[in-house]
Amino acid sequence: MPVTTYANHKGGVGKTDEVEGHAAALAMQGRRVLVVDLDPQGNLSRRMGYQEHELESRPTIAEAIRDHSPKALRASFLPCQWEPTWADNITLVPSRIELEERISEAGVPLSWQRLHKCLAPLAAEFDDVLIDTPPTIGHLLHLALVASDHVVGVTTPTYDAVRGIYRLKSFIENPDQRQGLGLRCQMIGIVINMKRSQVINHEQRTESLIAKFGDLVWTPHLPLRASIEDASERAEPPQNAGIEVRQIFDSRVGNYLKAVAA
Numbered sequence: 001m002p003v004t005t006y007a008n009h010k011g012g013v014g015k016t017d018e019v020e021g022h023a024a025a026l027a028m029q030g031r032r033v034l035v036v037d038l039d040p041q042g043n044l045s046r047r048m049g050y051q052e053h054e055l056e057s058r059p060t061i062a063e064a065i066r067d068h069s070p071k072a073l074r075a076s077f078l079p080c081q082w083e084p085t086w087a088d089n090i091t092l093v094p095s096r097i098e099l100e101e102r103i104s105e106a107g108v109p110l111s112w113q114r115l116h117k118c119l120a121p122l123a124a125e126f127d128d129v130l131i132d133t134p135p136t137i138g139h140l141l142h143l144a145l146v147a148s149d150h151v152v153g154v155t156t157p158t159y160d161a162v163r164g165i166y167r168l169k170s171f172i173e174n175p176d177q178r179q180g181l182g183l184r185c186q187m188i189g190i191v192i193n194m195k196r197s198q199v200i201n202h203e204q205r206t207e208s209l210i211a212k213f214g215d216l217v218w219t220p221h222l223p224l225r226a227s228i229e230d231a232s233e234r235a236e237p238p239q240n241a242g243i244e245v246r247q248i249f250d251s252r253v254g255n256y257l258k259a260v261a262a
């Protein structure tokens with residue numbers, strides 16, 4: 001059961017959108033996908049059909065991590081609310097703002113292993129686990145990375161977002177962090193989102209990412225499209241933005257499947 005974290009040390013670059021698109025494309029292939037919303041903003045949970053008030057007084061990822069309990073994780077499971085074509089094989093671990101409370105527990109020895117302990121016993125039940133993360137390199141990202149085999153960096157072709165990818169990659173590769181946290185994950189891909197055509201900055205950033213990271217940068221790039229934002233607003237998968245977007249996610253999932261099989 002490959003576990004993959006989607007991350008950048010930069011907000012608003014399309015991490016959650018990417019998790020949604022990958023989950024939908026994998027589920028369409030009949031794979032059983034568990035998506036974990038590890039962001040206290042709860043954007044993924046909302047976009048998969050659950051408003052914040054609907055998640056009050058029910059288990060979420062916050063309790064599962066607090067108790068480092070697979071049982072509590074299972075108790076939080078919810079079906080994705082998209083139309084069945086996309087949603088049939090997707091199970092959501094939702095998030096609420098209470099997840100913020102886990103951050104202050106970062107100093108407790110081995111606290112960073114709590115998500116891994118929750119997920120490990122589920123290996124026979126899912127084909128893929130995708131983790132959406134907040135735009136920080138703190139305890140919540142540590143929890144995700146410790147539980148993960150793979151990392152996909154999500155970026156826009158802009159200066160600050162690309163810097164965020166550099167920081168993320170050097171964090172993952174730092175020998176002290178790898179040893180201290182017990183990381184085993186590797187970066188398998190970098191995806192470029194919200195690319196505008198004929199914008200010189202975007203072309204230059206894209207070229208410099210490819211020059212630096214080569215094949216790690218997956219193509220094609222996802223263009224900036226109002227229809228993608230509209231799909232998020234309506235709590236629908238990005239694939240509902242049209243055939244072009246659908247093909248891009250199918251292609252990215254092809255890269256993902258190749259990487260996780262290697």
Ligand SMILES: Nc1ncnc2c1ncn2[C@@H]1O[C@H](COP(=O)(O)OP(=O)(O)OP(=O)(O)O)[C@@H](O)[C@H]1O
Pocket residue numbers: 010011012013014015016017018039041043133134135193194195222223224225226227228229230232233
């Ligand atoms: N290719 C795109 N074209 C247009 N809008 C997009 C595209 N991709 C994502 N968006 C929109 O941009 C906004 C930010 O995307 P998203 O929430 O996925 O980013 P994020 O990196 O998860 O943000 P955060 O760091 O806050 O979690 C959302 O409103 C989303 O619908």
Ligand SMILES: [Mg+2]
Pocket residue numbers: 015016017039043132133
């Ligand atoms: Mg997000």
